[in-house]
Amino acid sequence: MEINELTEPERRVWEAFPRGAAVDLTGAPEREIRARVLRSLLLTAPTEDGEIAGLRLLGARVTGELDLQYGLIPCAVTLWDCDFERTPRLYGAEFRQLNLSKSRLPALWAATLRVDGVLRLTDCRIPGPVALAGARIAGALFMDRAVLGTESDGSQEWRDRAGRALQLDHATIGDDLWGPHLTVFGKARLDGATVTGVVQLDSARFHHPSDTALDAETLAVGTDLHAMRMRVEGRLNLRGATIPGQLNLAFARLANPGGVALRASGCTAGEFWMREAAPVEGALNLRRARFDLLHIAPEVWPGEVRTDGLTYTALAPVLPAADRLALPLRDPDGYVPYAYEQLTASYRRIGDDAAARTVQLAKQRRHRTTLPLYGRLWGHLQDVTVGYGFRPMRAAGWLLGLLLLGALVYGLHHPRPLKADEAPAFNALAYSLDLLLPIVDFGQERAYTPAGAYQWLSYLLIAAGWILATTFVAGVNRAVNRP
Structure with a gap:
């Protein structure tokens, strides 16, 4: 593209690029930048001796389609507080660093994206799908306060569109996944993703009623998953997730009436916290899950809890056995001996043998209900006498x-x-x-x-x-x- 074809704002961007200087078009009378100008600039990457090139553009309106599919972008790119007329296409592209903070995009197609540094989507507004499946981000991914998708209007069109609001499945993030106050309307997919550091989702909201709102099946986290005060309207799926540190859902609210609110079967975590969380609305599936510490009060448990194979070392807060005995009764599979044995073991580890005996007695009474008449009669006799x-x-x-x-x-x-x-x-x-x-x-x-x-x-x-x-x-x- 010849330099004389550029508008005044585009000329400023072109001249600032070799020095990595910022161009702020916020509030300017002319703030339109054609996407093909940015594409040509990024792919040709003009340089100056002794300078570090980079695109730093603020407050622009990007017209046309920014198509950088399979492109190799050797410099850092910042498109801060920009309005994109059409969806950027970054499929298979490679960036040194990419910052789209505060920008508004119809959608983002960036599956298999490669970023050598940090990818920032902080405060972004993206009503369409954000496709980052298979992305490789060497640094952190920031999505704090971003709003992805649009609120439900009840239509089938919305449901079809909401089925792919955020796609991070099989992505690899070399540092943290940072998303406090993130809001996602529709399904968020993190299944098979790997995060070397922390997954931070405090005060995040995932809204996809009567469907899966956050799908994090087989998610692998390097340290902790913090989701204090998180709200999930729909199913939270953590099946097979691995979290060596803390899975913290303190003060969270999980709601999927008539369905499964939390599926954590086969999940492994050092500590699972639901301290002072709202009562779970919907079923809870913890089959074959493993936790060193399970911190959840009896009033948080929903009416249906699958506990067969649930293994934990300690149970908090420490309460009398009578306050914990309702849990095994909530399993829809009926009598689950393993649930009683785990509860017994947790009391024995803290030296409360009286509580352990109370649990074992409750186990025998529950088992008695599964026996034929003669067995129930003999059981009642044993119960009354000894x-x-x-x-x-x-x-x-x-x-x-x-x-x-x-x-x-x-x-x-x-x-x-x-x-x-x-x-x-x-x-x-x-x-x-x-x-x-x-x-x-x-x-x-x-x-x-x-x-x-x-x-x-x-x-x-x-x-x-x-x-x-x-x-x-x-x-x-x-x-x-x-x-």
């Missing part, structure tokens, strides 16, 4: 009650001696102890034998004694030798 062995003092109480019953009955109705001349003097209390306690022998049981109904009472005391005594000993031994 609390399935987790209430040993209840067994001691039954033993004492049966001992007093035997002493009273046999004290009023002495059994006859087997050999009157050799039998010791009858003692109702010692005789009842002989019947009840398997390892006790006061010589009374061998010397006397009851008859009729009193003989059946002796059988009852013997059988009950075996069951209750062994249960009591096992319970005490479990308390003393707690794992």
